[in-house]
Amino acid sequence: MRRIAATLLPLLLTGSLACKKAEPPPPPPVTVPPTTAPAPVSVSTVTLGSAIGADKKVVAASEAFGVKDTIYASVETAGTGHARLRALWSFVKGEKTAKVDETTVEFDSSGPAANEFHISKPSGWPKGDYKVEVFLGEGGAAAATKAFKVN
């Protein structure tokens, strides 16, 4: 009897182990992709010209203008969020600059946008060197600067 038990016991144990349902493998850990914050508004390009299209973009880029021209600066932006875009136009004479005009466009951007700034002078532009600086937000360095001439 004992022999039978001794013989059968290992078989019974093995059987119980063999009959035991294999544990299903644990599910792979769920990897949550890192969330990336949307890119803030930034200035992509600044182009000067004497005419713009309905898309607010300069028709033909130029950096030289006539005394009676209306001068346009097309500023393309990318990114999302609240944006305050400021164009500061200046006359440059050696080390000195004289402010010509400063205009701000403030908007909520949900993607690429085209913005235009323009200046005109009924009495005619003084000939010489000018520049337009484009600022994004309050203060700080200009996001872009473009020099141009009036001939």
Next chain:
Amino acid sequence: MANEQDKKNEDDMPDFSDVQSGASSTAPAAEVYETYVVKPGDSLSKIAKHAYGDANAWKRIFDANTDILKDPNKIFPGQKLKIPQKN
């Protein structure tokens, strides 16, 4: 005789007081304005007269600056006001 183009101010720099400007954006509901720093003696009607040629347009300036102006008769030198673009 001095040319209009050559009219200069005291700093020997040209005069740009008659410059006209504007701006626009493809972004919806964009706000376009110039920033004006209040000087001693200024009033909203005086500023409106200069900006729009119409002193009665002072309310447009007041409405654009209700975050810093509580009383249209009380503006102070140094205050930076938004002057909405002339339509």
